[in-house]
Amino acid sequence: xxxxxxxxxxxxxxxxxxxxxxxxxxxxxxxxGSAFLRLSSDAGQEHRAELELTVHPAERRNRVxxxxxxxxxxxxxxxxxxxxxxxxxxxxxxxxxxxxxxFRKVLALTYAxxxxxxxxxxxxxxxxxxxxxxxxxxxxQGVVPDHLAETFTSARRAMDxxxxxxxxxVPPTWDVDRVRAVARVVEERGDLLHTVVxxxxxxxxxxxxxxxxxxxxxxxxxxxxxxxxxxxxxGHGLGRWMKAESIRHxxxxxxxxxxxxxxxxDSNSPMRHINDSLGYVPTHQVNGYQLDL
Numbered sequence: 001x002x003x004x005x006x007x008x009x010x011x012x013x014x015x016x017x018x019x020x021x022x023x024x025x026x027x028x029x030x031x032x033g034s035a036f037l038r039l040s041s042d043a044g045q046e047h048r049a050e051l052e053l054t055v056h057p058a059e060r061r062n063r064v065x066x067x068x069x070x071x072x073x074x075x076x077x078x079x080x081x082x083x084x085x086x087x088x089x090x091x092x093x094x095x096x097x098x099x100x101x102x103f104r105k106v107l108a109l110t111y112a113x114x115x116x117x118x119x120x121x122x123x124x125x126x127x128x129x130x131x132x133x134x135x136x137x138x139x140x141q142g143v144v145p146d147h148l149a150e151t152f153t154s155a156r157r158a159m160d161x162x163x164x165x166x167x168x169x170v171p172p173t174w175d176v177d178r179v180r181a182v183a184r185v186v187e188e189r190g191d192l193l194h195t196v197v198x199x200x201x202x203x204x205x206x207x208x209x210x211x212x213x214x215x216x217x218x219x220x221x222x223x224x225x226x227x228x229x230x231x232x233x234x235g236h237g238l239g240r241w242m243k244a245e246s247i248r249h250x251x252x253x254x255x256x257x258x259x260x261x262x263x264x265x266d267s268n269s270p271m272r273h274i275n276d277s278l279g280y281v282p283t284h285q286v287n288g289y290q291l292d293l
Contacts, residue, residue: 111261
């Protein structure tokens, strides 16, 4: 089978990364696969590349994936990257392909879903209304309000020590401009970002946060982004408290939303326990892989 690999230009260059792209087509010019390689420009992240590779099921085992991977790996080397990361659902064709091509498994993620129609709103309300002495909840839609921008930026380090097993993960460096830029990316693609924070009432600093992205049309499934509590504020139930409020808000404000999806490293027992206690049901597992160059 004659396969042509064509480099493409991705016009959507982000503030913190850009993508290289390739299209695989057959002798008749019909697309049969694609590959995208995301190259970070973040400080401390310049050595990594993230691969997304897709091959039409009917064209697998015809070296389409291998040709695309070769192109992406060669580009990663030219860009001075030391590793290529990729993800695939456990047991899938992509999972087997990555393992066969020398990628090593470095992370296991469990995806879980909460059906909003079946959510126990009374139980969630009870969790939200339970007193947490020394803390209060606040929330906002979209970009962080100016009066909370600095403390919210400082609170981003709550995610720095989340379990990532053997994955080559370097926490990003946050400043106010980056926090606002990330929120605007969500806004510009038409989705809604809702953030709930726990505030330390002694100094009005943010002790933890949870973020939920809802599709712009308010239908389908929302996606939890990050949930984190600063180390010095852990042990007070703030993660469960904030996430319960986030779920309740989604249920009340987006009646056509079907459910909420979250993904958690299998080794992150505290967050998995929170998800289980709030009614999330595991749906599938995704494996993280890395190819060292």
